[in-house]
Amino acid sequence: MYVAREDEPGEGRYGKVMKCLNKETGEIVALKAMKICENTDYVVAKEVFMLDKVSTLDPDADNIIRFNKYFKSTEGLHCMEFELLDLSVEDLMKRRRAPFSLNEIRLMAKNLLISLQGLRRVGVIHTDVKPDNVMYVDQQNEPFRVKLIDFGVATLAERAKTGKIMQPIAYRAPEVTLGLPLSEAVDMWSLGCCLLEWYLSFLPFPADSPYDHLKMITHLMGVPHGELLKQAIRSGLDFEDRTFLDLLQKMFNVDPDKRITPAEALRHSFIIMTSGTEIKGKMK
Structure with a gap:
């Protein structure tokens, strides 16, 4: 067969x-x-x-x-x-060894926000959003169109138990580490980690332990209002970078009830803005 x-x-x-x-x-x-x-x-x-x-x-x-x-x-x-899909974003990251452009990130982010919005409609939390589980459909003919894969550790939102450990630690939402109530918002945190990783070309929270993980989050976000990201947004970055960091700040809200949702993020100015950058062909 x-x-x-x-x-x-x-x-x-x-x-x-x-x-x-x-x-x-x-x-x-x-x-x-x-x-x-x-x-x-x-x-x-x-x-x-x-x-x-x-x-x-x-x-x-x-x-x-x-x-x-x-x-x-x-x-x-x-x-x-x-x-059958093409290669994963993780594979392309290893191949090119350079950050993605903001336009490339925007294209992938929009696809994945649509994925997470769909999962919310059916009450599913993926729990394993990471570059290895994001695959290009056809990088040669449809550059940077991606799909979410691997539902082996997904769970129903209504069955997400408080205190359950989920997500790879580098992409783990703080409420998971702290043993707080869980919701679909954990996937938005993981997606934020992916977007920042694609922007920096390295993991933003490369922790080996839950303690180190929370320490890194606290350092980036400040207590309690994300002062470092706010400073970056106010700095001499151009408009597109500042808008991208504003979206990240909303994705990295440590309060899951206030974290931006996929539907809200799809209306964010970073996602809806257009870029003059033309993407051609497959990145080698």
Whole structure:
């Protein structure tokens, strides 16, 4: 039924992802085969449930990876078929070793804000928004159009438990570390970390421990009003940079109830402004 189209599959936490030809449809797809371990059945059932939930969204309009189907192979492996996307933002970052332009960031940010807005509509928190889980659709022909992938650790907003640890520490919202009530706002914090990382070309909060993580956040944001970012906004930066930092300040509000929402961010002046910068072709 499937023919592998590459020699080296990508390895993930719970399985491997292969580029394959679906012989029934003739489509080149991404096939995720799960490793067999003690809790594989639970992990797979949870991921498929979340994928079915987000599949009620439009994968193209809402910039969510298209989930085609789940099945068990003749060898008993749990398999999931997805649309084939291009490389991840993480891969491109490693390849180019330079910051993204504000116009490139704007294009990706808008796509991902639409993704998070869609997830809110279906009551899902992704919990793992990071450059490795953001993939280009077709970087050659549709530069910087991205989709959100990997719902393996996603959760329903109504089931997000206070005190539950989620998110990679470098992209973790402060309310998670502090054991406070959780909501979809944690994904907006993670997206803010991604945008700042793409702007700086390094992680803004590269912490090894929750204590160090909170210390870095406090240093950047100030207590309690984000004085460093405010100073940067008031400094000699040009209008586009200042507008971008203003959006970040709203995404990094330490109070999740006051943090900017995806719908609000889509109306922010940084997102709606146009740029004279033309993006051509694939970045090598």
